[in-house]
Each structure stands twice: as C-alpha cells, then as structure tokens.
Amino acid sequence: MFIKIHEPSEFQQFLLAAEQRLILNDHDDMKLSNYLRGIAGESLFYELIKNTDCIKLWDFHLKYRGSSQYDFLIWHQDTLLHFDIKNFTGHYKIINQQFVSERDYVHTDVTSQLNKAHYKLESFLKHQQMASKVISKTVFINPDFSLAAENIPQHVILPQQSQKVAEFISSIVPLPIHSTYAERMRMFHYSGAHYDRIHYYPFDSYTKGMRCDKCRKLMMQHQPKKRYVRCQHCQHRSDNKTAMIHLLNEMSLLKNDSLTTAEVSQWSGFSKATVRRLLQEICAKNGANKNRTYQLPEVL
Known part of the structure; x- marks a missing residue:
C-alpha cells in the first residue's frame, strides 16, 4: 500500500x-x-x-x-x-x-x-x-x-x-x-x-495544440461530430471533456491567468460554441459577454 x-x-x-x-x-x-x-x-x-x-x-x-x-x-x-x-x-x-x-x-x-x-x-x-x-x-x-x-x-x-x-x-x-x-x-x-521559481514565457509564443495524455505528443485532434479526440501519433482516444480538462490545465499553467473562449478554441480546434458549452460546464466564469473569461476550479 x-x-x-x-x-x-x-x-x-x-x-x-x-x-x-x-x-x-x-x-x-x-x-x-x-x-x-x-x-x-x-x-x-x-x-x-x-x-x-x-x-x-x-x-x-x-x-x-x-x-x-x-x-x-x-x-x-x-x-x-x-x-x-x-x-x-x-x-x-x-x-x-x-x-x-x-x-x-x-x-x-x-x-x-x-x-x-x-x-x-x-x-x-x-x-x-x-x-x-x-x-x-x-x-x-x-x-x-x-x-x-x-x-x-x-x-x-x-x-x-x-x-x-x-x-x-x-x-x-x-x-x-x-x-x-x-x-x-x-x-x-x-x-x-x-x-523553483517559474519563468513565464509570453503566452502567444507557445505552439498551440492538444497533448495526448498517453504519448505526450501535441497531436491530439478533434474529430468532427464525435464525442472524442484522437492522437494522430499513437491513435489513443479520449472523450472531449477529459481532453478539454487536460488542455485547460496546461493553458492555465502557461498563461498564469484566466482563459477566453477564443484562446481555447484556437488551441483545441473545437468550435467556439462547443468550447463555450464545455467551459461553462467545467470552469468558473468571470465577467460577461465579450469580456467573459474562465478559470479552472482548484480541485481539477
């Protein structure tokens, strides 16, 4: 044990x-x-x-x-x-x-x-x-x-x-x-x-993309009209919500700030509508309308 x-x-x-x-x-x-x-x-x-x-x-x-x-x-x-x-x-x-x-x-x-x-x-x-x-x-x-x-x-x-x-x-x-x-x-x-003090790099300098939680390659891609994403390197599959949580964790660490729907959409390849629905399910909201941002709860 x-x-x-x-x-x-x-x-x-x-x-x-x-x-x-x-x-x-x-x-x-x-x-x-x-x-x-x-x-x-x-x-x-x-x-x-x-x-x-x-x-x-x-x-x-x-x-x-x-x-x-x-x-x-x-x-x-x-x-x-x-x-x-x-x-x-x-x-x-x-x-x-x-x-x-x-x-x-x-x-x-x-x-x-x-x-x-x-x-x-x-x-x-x-x-x-x-x-x-x-x-x-x-x-x-x-x-x-x-x-x-x-x-x-x-x-x-x-x-x-x-x-x-x-x-x-x-x-x-x-x-x-x-x-x-x-x-x-x-x-x-x-x-x-x-x-260890974290040196934060400019957020726009990072290569976008979803990371496979099995092989760790940035080759996890959204499957249109599917409830899962698939890694183009090792073919590992993950459901959309789980993959989104992994991505949001990485983005939050790298940005050290709350995230916008547009940012998550660009990094994930999901449409803004899909991203918005998942973010509202997973995250805490700050602000309203175009100024709205999202933040992961600490338990995730």
Whole structure:
C-alpha cells in the first residue's frame, strides 16, 4: 500500500505543459530533462512494486534539520528500506568510489547523496522515537546500464537484480505500526516548490495544440461530430471533456491567468460554441459577454 505517491510540483507541471511548445531557456531545459529522466526511472521501479501489500512512500521530501529527498521508503519488520533510483544508461566503472561513464563523465554525488540521506533519516527516526533501523540502497534500474567492477559496492543494486528485489518486497507482510510510522512521516513532507521559481514565457509564443495524455505528443485532434479526440501519433482516444480538462490545465499553467473562449478554441480546434458549452460546464466564469473569461476550479 502506498501512503504517498509522486505528484509533480507546480514548477514541474509548468515545465511539462511547456514541453514541445517552445524552446525553453537553459535552466528550464536542464530541469525538465533531469525530471523526465528521473521520473522515468522511478516509474519503472513503481511498476515493479505497486501491487505489493507493504507500506510505502514514493518521492518523500523530509523537512528536518534542512531537507532531504527519498525516492522510495518501504517498511519491513523493524527496518525502513530506502531505495534511491538511478536511471543511468551505458557502461560505467568505479574510480575512487565515483561512478564514471565511458565518456569519462564523473557522477560525484551517487554514494555521497545516499549516505547523506541515510544518516539524516536515521537521525529523524531516532528523534521521533520510531524504532526502525535504516538500510539504504542505490538501484540502477535501467536495463541499458552496466557496471565494470571487480567488487560491486554493497549498497548497489544492478538492473538484473531489480526483479529479485521486487519479489522480496512482494513477500513483506505489513504490520500496523508501519502504517502509523508512515502517516507520521507524511506530516514532515514538503513539496520543495519554493526552491523553483517559474519563468513565464509570453503566452502567444507557445505552439498551440492538444497533448495526448498517453504519448505526450501535441497531436491530439478533434474529430468532427464525435464525442472524442484522437492522437494522430499513437491513435489513443479520449472523450472531449477529459481532453478539454487536460488542455485547460496546461493553458492555465502557461498563461498564469484566466482563459477566453477564443484562446481555447484556437488551441483545441473545437468550435467556439462547443468550447463555450464545455467551459461553462467545467470552469468558473468571470465577467460577461465579450469580456467573459474562465478559470479552472482548484480541485481539477
């Protein structure tokens, strides 16, 4: 059972909405690339363990004597298992305890990051009087990763070992105290959103279009006289209302303001009459007649 799963921050949602719509500045482009690579790896691990019964947290940000982030925390008996997921690809070797790619790129933070998070978690549990010891592991989840080393560090789990790890996690029997601890820990979670400030681009600079919620291409097109839209890339279908809600979420994030019927019609390809009907069903209205704008309620 997952007590908490990953939810993108507002900044991450903004970057996802802007993806493919314009050329991002260097800072945003790097942040988006790192996020997409990281969440792709974490999603692979999530799929392996999502149906297990044990008590789990995914993407936990601990606010305690500073801050630290944990990809997956899983309770087993009197132990809290900490898995840090790395989505590296290619051939690596270990030099002076650092992971070095075949292009000689040195990842200096793999082991130090794990150790720092490990000790911070131990200190937190002791301070909160949660009787759990901590075991921390780095999971290289991508099957295209390989490590040339005579002695694999004890904290490293290689891609070919991930299935056995998932089988072990599947065998864990949850205890009532695990849920109690997880709920208490969730009270110390924070989004970390204040570290990332959104740089808003001119709204008219974005490429218009509806994004497919499956392949994420901007190729979802309205089907005349149909109650659904279809992706021209992967052929995924979505009903008009669901597709409109996805589009309105993206447009609202990118514009940082309420929307007009004309704007939504241009981005969606729906007629103004259809857009107006859907907006009146979905959104809150501001103003009247030609000055009327629409805003999504926060619950969406």
